Amino acid sequence: MYISNLKITNYRGVKETRSINLARFSSVVGKNDAGKTIVLNAIATFLDIKSFTITQTDFNDLSKPIEFEFQFSSDSISDLLETKVKSKVKKTEGLDEFINDLIFDNSIIYKRIAYNIGKSWSEEHILINDFENSEIQGLYFKSDEEITAIVEKFGIVIPVEGKGRNSKAEKIKFIKEHFKDEPRANFWIPDDMKISSLFPEVEMFKADYGLEADTKFKTATVTEIEEYFSRVEDRLVIFKNEINAEMKKEADILKTYMQEYASNLLDIDISPNVAWKDAIKSVDVSFQFAGDDKFIPMTHKGTGYRRLFMVARFRYLAQKSKGNNIIYLIEEPETFLHPTAQQDLLNALKELSNENQVVTTTHSPVFAGATHIEGVVLCTKRTQSNYENAVEGNEREFLFKIIDELGIKPSFNLRDNHESILFVESTNDMKFYDIICRKLLDFNLIGNPKVLVLPFGGGADIDSFLNLDYFDNSGRKLFLLIDSDKQQNKQDSQHQKAQDYINRKQNAQAYVIFRSCIENYYHPRCIERVYDCELETFPNFTPEDNVKTLIKNIVSEKGLGYKNIREKNNFKIFENMTVEEWQEVVEEELLDFLVLLK
Structure with missing residues (x-):
């Protein structure tokens, strides 16, 4: 699942709603302070508001809410929704029709609204195609009694198959068939099914921080170690048993001492809570280059080396296919990199985008020049930040705008x-x-x-x-x-x-x-x-x-x-x-x- 379109309203340098199309690999280009990073921050906040909190300065106008509307696309969107929706109900007959009402061109469309600063959303809605007639609108959210009343009022025949009553969703299926010629429209509904749990995770890489500050490298590596502990749990049982045996010896000695004060004490049990995943709190990275007498911590090396490590890290992630369903947001990946290294990083990111989504902001002709035209976003600023994609028929004109903007x-x-x-x-x-x-x-x-x-x-x-x-x-x-x-x-x-x-x-x-x-x-x-x-x-x-x-x-x-x-x-x-x-x-x-x- 990846973001194919996002709409931003009242966020930072964006006043009125701005729409941006994205591809699996996208580059946002434009001059400094035009609003390129707004796109990355909007995505990061939408997907992980706890880490990328809404602050007062995020509101362009404090009297109005921030609104984000995202379109998530996938060739298997129906299957993804099915796993989520069907896990919430007992009877699944008729739910396919509900799932189809949520899908627009292999996509779902989701809105999140923030009225105040903080780490949570004020409102969350998903778009659905439904009847305009309010009497039969929102069928899936009506009570069983309300559904039965509609069936009786309009004389809708519901065939009973097998034992017991038909499910609510199955009744709705026949109601919808009865009203198939009624006008329909799109409406926002609350996300009671928690479909947002299907959204990709997000990783943000800022240009002006050292690698250790902006890549979650340590967090990701600790996660890998936790996964290792899970895989070798059977072998770790041996160590756990040895620890328990040592604790048993200690408990027996303590029992003899304590019984001198409490004669009715029968036994003492000391059971350590062994959590191997907590054994590693952080991971340090050091380099040793030719001429170095010892390993030098990454924090003591220049930013260029840290960025080169990022190149290697992305290549590793792409090869391992770790982080499926992750969106990588990378601000000015070319920073501190020689043009040759830029090409290496570009190759790594494009490989990563085969199974994930990568969105960059860039001034680099190397990155912009290697991005398919459908994934290029031109950012300009007049009274507010504006965003432009190529549209069918103006591709050549759009390309020359990019060329003029970057001086390629x-x-x-x-x-x-x-x-x-x-x-x-x-x-x-x-x-x-x-x-x-x-x-x-x-x-x-x-x-x-x-x-x-x-x-x-x-x-x-x-x-x-x-x-x-x-x-x-x-x-x-x-x-x-x-x-x-x-x-x-x-x-x-x-x-x-x-x-x-x-x-x-x-x-x-x-x-x-x-x-x-x-x-x-x-x-x-x-x-x-x-x-x-x-x-x-x-x-x-x-x-x-x-x-x-x-x-x-x-x-x-x-x-x-x-x-x-x-x-x-x-x-x-x-x-x-x-x-x-x-x-x-x-x-x-x-x-x-x-x-x-x-």
């Missing part, structure tokens, strides 16, 4: 000895094609003085528009290499994209790879060899397979999780594939295309 210029300078420019979708694609060139074609792609390789982000990303237009008149040969995305049935649109590129450019060629994406080129025997698995553990992957999901399922089914087999962008596999294995999976047409760059 292409991050690669042309040098006269580059004869060709190759556009690929990502830095991982660039590394993948370089391995093929080295192993099968006997030349380097990366670092080749004749070829400039540019990752452009793919699709409608900012860099794809910017760089392709910028290099249009460079006089060099232009090459475009993109995935077929067959697993998503997008191969036709990808081929059309390649053809449009050729038609639009002079001296340009394009190729769409035969397999869906680079993971489809894994050779199964190499996976088994690298990770010491039994032969035939993994199948030969077809061009259309969702390889990442297949590997994940096989690892789960066969209990191979301890081997840490990375299913996405696994260059350990690619680097260890033999020439023969590469020849089995790579199509000749791709090799012919790459040879043109030699």
